[in-house]
Amino acid sequence: xxxxxxxxxxxxxxxxxxxxxxxxxxxxxxxxxxxxxxxxxxxxxxxxxxxxxxxxxxxxxxxxxxxxxxxxxxxxxxxxxxxxxxxxxxxxxxxxxxxxxxxxxxxxxxxxx
Amino acid sequence: xxxxxxxxxxxxxxxxxxxxxxxxxxxxxxxxxxxxxxxxxxxxxxxxxxxxxxxxxxxxxxxxxxxxxxxxxxxxxxxxxxxxxxxxxxxxxxxxxxxxxxxxxxxxxxxxxxxxxxxxxxxxxxxxxxxxxxxxxx
Numbered sequence: 001x002x003x004x005x006x007x008x009x010x011x012x013x014x015x016x017x018x019x020x021x022x023x024x025x026x027x028x029x030x031x032x033x034x035x036x037x038x039x040x041x042x043x044x045x046x047x048x049x050x051x052x053x054x055x056x057x058x059x060x061x062x063x064x065x066x067x068x069x070x071x072x073x074x075x076x077x078x079x080x081x082x083x084x085x086x087x088x089x090x091x092x093x094x095x096x097x098x099x100x101x102x103x104x105x106x107x108x109x110x111x112x113x
Numbered sequence: 114x115x116x117x118x119x120x121x122x123x124x125x126x127x128x129x130x131x132x133x134x135x136x137x138x139x140x141x142x143x144x145x146x147x148x149x150x151x152x153x154x155x156x157x158x159x160x161x162x163x164x165x166x167x168x169x170x171x172x173x174x175x176x177x178x179x180x181x182x183x184x185x186x187x188x189x190x191x192x193x194x195x196x197x198x199x200x201x202x203x204x205x206x207x208x209x210x211x212x213x214x215x216x217x218x219x220x221x222x223x224x225x226x227x228x229x230x231x232x233x234x235x236x237x238x239x240x241x242x243x244x245x246x247x248x249x250x251x
Contacts, residue, residue, distance in 0.1 A: 024128065055134065057159050058220035065210060065217040072212065086152030093227045094220050095207030 002030035006052055011110050014045040020052035023087075027053070028063025035067050035078075044076030047109050051082035061094055068099045077101075081109045119179040123162065125172060130162035133177050137188070140179055144186060144249060153228040154186065154247055160221040161190040161243045169194020169241070185230075190243045196236040 004027040006020040015038050017031060035046055046067075064078070071078055081103040083091070091097055103109035121136060123129045134155040141151035158177070165175045169192035180187040205219050225245060226232050233244040 022128065022131065055131070055155065055159070057130070057163055058224055059163065059218060062217040062220065065207065069211050069217075084152065085149055086156050089153070089228075090156060090224065093224055094205075098207060099211060 002026065002033075004030045005034065008034060011106070013043070014047055014110055014113055015043050016047045016049060016106065018049040018052065023050075023053050023056035023060035025057075025059045025063065028060035032063050032067050036070065039070065039074060039076065044071065044074050045113050046071070046076070046078040047103075047106070047113060048078070048080045049082050049106065050080055050084070050087060053087065054084045056087050056090055058090075058094065061090060061096065064096060064100075065094070068096070072099075077113055079103055079109050079113050081106055117181045119181075121177040123175045123177065125166045125169075125175065129166070129175075130159045133158050133162055136177075136179065140181060140186065144181065146186075146247075146249065150247060150249070154188070157225045157228045157245055158188060158190070160224045161188075161245065164221045164243070165190050165192035165194070165241070168197055171195070184249050186247045186249065188245045188247075190245075191240065193240040196238050196241050199234050199236070 004019055004021050006018040009016050017034055019027065019031070021027065031048065067078060079101045083102055088102055091102060101112070103112065119136060119140060121133060123132060137155050137158050138151060141154060162175060171194045173193045176191040178189040202222055205223055209215055210217050229245040230248045231246045235242045
């Protein structure tokens with residue numbers, strides 16, 4: 001597993017991926033690899049805990065758009081929590097918040113997703 | 114008195130943009146910028162560097178100049194590539210990307226313009242200079 005993926009776990013049938021470090025193309029691909037494998041296994045709900053990711057670039061975030069697109073095909077959902085303010089602002093500018101949700105805590109996210 | 118400035122020369126190698134953001138963070142602390150301002154400057158810088166790395170189509174270095182002014186921070190990202198025509202860059206919209214064949218990337222200029230107070234592009238066949246300015250509210 002990529003060093004960018006700190007951990008993965010499941011809570012209430014939601015796959016929770018905890019990241020650590022720079023969300024660039026490699027980080028994005030590490031997330032998508034897990035999501036696509038889990039989608040093949042029948043899981044359709046994902047949360048990304050980004051507490052350890054203070055820096056992103058648009059290439060990495062674009063890969064999250066690809067995941068959103070893939071999840072639309074299976075009526076799935078993805079959300080994020082513990083975002084740094086600039087990461088949340090970037091998601092907003094790029095429009096991710098129109099197709100997925102930013103939560104404050106894991107508890108809130110698991111309850112809502 | 115001459116205004117303080119910082120200059121970097123970055124080789125085109127993976128993740129070199131993070132050297133620029135680390136420098137920007139030090140300058141932001143020196144200028145007493147807020148965490149939000151510092152984050153916006155770093156994000157814009159990352160995108161400008163990536164554009165320079167990817168689109169300059171050259172293996173020469175990318176130069177970054179930080180100009181510290183009393184009421185603003187000016188950052189110039191300079192490459193020696195083949196240049197680009199900004200009028201041919203479409204404004205990206207996620208609605209046009211989701212569920213369509215259109216590539217998902219292409220957000221760099223949009224992010225830079227949203228995060229900075231002013232942005233200027235000078236591009237010729239000898240290279241491109243992106244000048245980004247963040248006004249500082251004291």
